[in-house]
Amino acid sequence: MCASPHNNALLMLAVLSTSLALSWQYTVAQNYSSGILRMAKAAQIRAYIDTDKDTCDDFYEFACGKWRKLHAASMSKPRTAYLDQLQDLYVRKSADMLQNGRELDDSADRKLTQFFESCRNEVALKQLGLEPIKKFVDFRGGWPAIQSHSWYEYEFDWLKIVAELRRRLGVNILIGLEVVPDFEEEGMNRLKLGAPQLKLGSKQIYLDSSYDDERDDYKDDIVEKLHKYLPEMGEQWAEEVAQQVLDIEQHLAKGLPDNAQLTLQQTTRQRFVSELKSAYGNYVDLNRYLTIVVNQTIYSKVYETPEEYLGNLVEVIRDTPKLHIANYTMWRVLDHLDFSGEINTPNNDNWCVRKIISFLPAHLQAMFNRNYNNILMVNDLQSTWADIKNNFHDELVSSDLEWISESTRQHAVQKLEKIRLRLIAHEDTELADQLRDLDLHAGQYYSNLINILEWHTQHELQALFSKPKPTQQEVRLPRYNPTSNNIEIPIVFLQSRFFWDAEYPHALRFGTLGFLLAHEMLRGFDASGRRYDQHGYQRSWWDAPSTQTYDETAKCFAKNHYNNFHYRNQNMFSAKAEEQSILDSGALAIAQRAYQNWWENVADREDVLSKETLPLLDYTPEQLFFIGFAQQFCVDYDESLPKFYETPEPLRVNGALANLADFASEFKCEMGSKMNPQKKCELF
Known part of the structure; x- marks a missing residue:
């Protein structure tokens, strides 16, 4: 049956009306989206401006005066900056990308996704607890956290343990070790031995009385994390271990240079490993340490920096009870693996x-x-x-x-x-x-x-x-x-x-x-x-x-x-x-x-x-x-x-x-x- 001219006209009018309506809806949606974006940007700019500040006296304070109220720095995060938010945005977008669950053709992408999925598997992490780490880290004499008959002090070989942990996990405990370009000979690398990176950084923060509050905050942070790691051990034990960690790092910091502005070359000397063995003896047997880490004997010279650190380390090992060294080693492993971190929190993905x-x-x-x-x-x-x-x-x-x-x-x-x-x-x-x-x-x-x-x-x-x-x-x-x-x-x-x-x-x-x-x-x-x-x-x-x-x-x-x-x-x-x-x-x-x-x-x-x-x-x-x-x-x-x-x-x-x-x-x-x-x- 053929449609009448009148029906064709109505049909065309309906199609045109629908088309105009869809076009109008798209324009409205587009304008709405544009308006929201512009409003959001304006709100961000306005949030940082302090209108009480004179633009002709201090324009930075006018433009950024309220930043510090919204993004205050702290000892744990000593600097907050607008430009750092670019990295935060990258992290959030990467989390969305890694959890979208699509098929991946690229093998590298697939491995990243597998690691990400295993990391955010909160149920598995809660069930596993510390067991995988305990199995991996052999303390020879029992984990020192369990203060019972299972801890045998005479079996604790601190140097072998920290060397194996450096070789397998890359964590520098008590001894810092890096591969660096030779200062003088182009096209050659050398080993650099000496101070590891300590949490508080400089010698001044560890030893100056004006930084008592910073050290107290650091100790409190250790106590809090130990409660998460080993809740069954109790508050007193966590306090004791945290104090041991701080005491050892304060003692280690005595070997750091007084002037933090000295260059690496100014605080470094070259030595054969045999010279290091003669200088520090069995207390800190660096020949043995390097053989375990690198899995072969090192005959070339190594860099030692700073010059006073390893001599001071000998005193630390000699004067510190083995249990305290073991507890410190345990803490550095747990901290390195970030066992608690933000796992099981809303920020887990990031x-x-x-x-x-x-x-x-x-x-x-x-x-x-x-x-x-x-x-x-x-x-x-x-x-x-x-x-x-x-x-x-x-x-x-x-x-x-x-x-x-x-x-x-x-x-x-x-x-x-x-x-x-x-x-x-x-x-x-x-x-x-x-x-x-x-x-x-x-x-x-x-x-x-x-x-x-x-x-x-x-x-x-x-x-x-x-x-x-x-x-x-x-x-x-x-x-x-x-x-x-x-x-x-x-x-x-x-x-x-x-x-x-x-x-x-x-x-x-x-x-x-x-x-x-x-x-x-x-x-x-x-x-x-x-x-x-x-x-x-x-x-x-x-x-x-x-x-x-x-x-x-x-x-x-x-x-x-x-x-x-x-x-x-x-x-x-x-x-x-x-x-x-x-x-x-x-x-x-x-x-x-x-x-x-x-x-x-x-x-x-x-x-x-x-x-x-x-x-x-x-x-x-x-x-x-x-x-x-x-x-x-x-x-x-x-x-x-x-x-x-x-x-x-x-x-x-x-x-x-x-x-x-x-x-x-x-x-x-x-x-x-x-x-x-x-x-x-x-x-x-």
């Missing part, structure tokens, strides 16, 4: 991810890249980089940078044109090969953990007999590599809605991402970068007049504007701090000019202007740029930190902003105020 990061960081990053690599974010990254690079290029070819001679200017342009962004990725096939001999099974957490530790330690010790490989430092933010003339971008950095998003104002993108890219770009053109040419070869491409003018202008940062380089009664000024301030000031100026150029080229300004502001915040786009720049450096430091070795973030933020006339103009700071000094310093 804790399990951090265990994977501890041992298999590259493998997890490769898996993360395959699952979360967002082409839109990569495009945004490249677009912002092009804006930053083009802005600096225009500056170089103009006469704005008067201190650069014409010949040096041409070399600078050539070098800039060669700089590329490079995503730090890993070869999947190589990573899979590395894990081929690692045996992991679902549901067997402690077996898996011990297998990973043994695998990791074996690879570490094998490095003694091969040429040194360049260490791959953990990178979370863009980093300039002078030998390749690239800016390396870690996978962790490419996470949506942290620094930037399509729904956020471009002001925030340029104030954060733009600044970070400009900062690393300028490393190719500062006092260090001038030693490397556009191909990454060590060749100085600056002429003498440019070098002299740069160095003279750089003194402005020390003599005029950065005389207040003080933070918590410490004078932070140094050549490194001066270079940092030059990079910060230059990068901020470049990022701001790039943002201004972007804004000038916007076609429909009225439509874009609504997106360049945020709800809840009564700030102009330019002001949002400066607030975004400052808030990426929000930080809190615990009072227990003895010394700062990098320029603290408040000084970096205020120093860079005070050098920028546009900042003072935007916030109407009077000339001569702290954030608008009469003398400003400028190189880039």
Whole structure:
């Protein structure tokens, strides 16, 4: 039967109405999502701002004044920082990725997932308790925690036990052991013997009476964990063992250097193992220790550092009861294996991810890249980089940078044109090969953990007999590599809605991402970068007049504007701090000019202007740029930190902003105020 024209018209009208309704619903949903994202970002920015602070007196305190209330540092976590949240987000996303339960073709991914699943199997962990660890760690005479007839002091061989634990678990107990590149001979590794990393760090914290509270907190933490490890042993026993741990580490700390700033070379000497045997005898038989750990006799010289430590260790072993040494060894094993940690808590998944990061960081990053690599974010990254690079290029070819001679200017342009962004990725096939001999099974957490530790330690010790490989430092933010003339971008950095998003104002993108890219770009053109040419070869491409003018202008940062380089009664000024301030000031100026150029080229300004502001915040786009720049450096430091070795973030933020006339103009700071000094310093 044929439909009538009237019915066809009704049908077409119904289809059109349905289509329009669906389109309207999609638009509403999209606008709703956009509104929620913008509102959330505005709420985050507002939460950190302290409006009681004067923007012209201390802009860092204005932008980040409430950070420390929301993210207070403590002795257990002496530093909290906004940028650290990037790593926290990576951990949470990795936990979601590892537990999604899908089939995995990649063998390395499968092993990561098996370990993660075994770690988060709370029921199995509760049932197993300490038994797997007790079976693995043979104390020869019984576990010292069980103070009964099963503990036989005469059978306790402390050196053999700590050596076997170092060989199998990689834990340094009483004796520190590492494989390090030779200080003098290229292409060779050596063993470094001496002090292990103690929990509280420096000699001062262990022995100075002004740190009594920190030591009490440390002891309380040990007591609390021992209750979790061995609840049947009682409070008095846990108190006694915790005191023994603290006493031993205080005694060990006497062998640490008084000056924590001494370099490794300044506190190190070379010795043959036979000399160590003669020096320390049977109390600390290092020849025997190394033979057990490395599984062969060592005839080459080793590094001993610090020089006083092992002699002090002899006194510790001689003066300390065996039971206390056994208890200390037991504690270090339990602490190393993180038996309690955050297991059986709501943060269990994140804790399990951090265990994977501890041992298999590259493998997890490769898996993360395959699952979360967002082409839109990569495009945004490249677009912002092009804006930053083009802005600096225009500056170089103009006469704005008067201190650069014409010949040096041409070399600078050539070098800039060669700089590329490079995503730090890993070869999947190589990573899979590395894990081929690692045996992991679902549901067997402690077996898996011990297998990973043994695998990791074996690879570490094998490095003694091969040429040194360049260490791959953990990178979370863009980093300039002078030998390749690239800016390396870690996978962790490419996470949506942290620094930037399509729904956020471009002001925030340029104030954060733009600044970070400009900062690393300028490393190719500062006092260090001038030693490397556009191909990454060590060749100085600056002429003498440019070098002299740069160095003279750089003194402005020390003599005029950065005389207040003080933070918590410490004078932070140094050549490194001066270079940092030059990079910060230059990068901020470049990022701001790039943002201004972007804004000038916007076609429909009225439509874009609504997106360049945020709800809840009564700030102009330019002001949002400066607030975004400052808030990426929000930080809190615990009072227990003895010394700062990098320029603290408040000084970096205020120093860079005070050098920028546009900042003072935007916030109407009077000339001569702290954030608008009469003398400003400028190189880039």
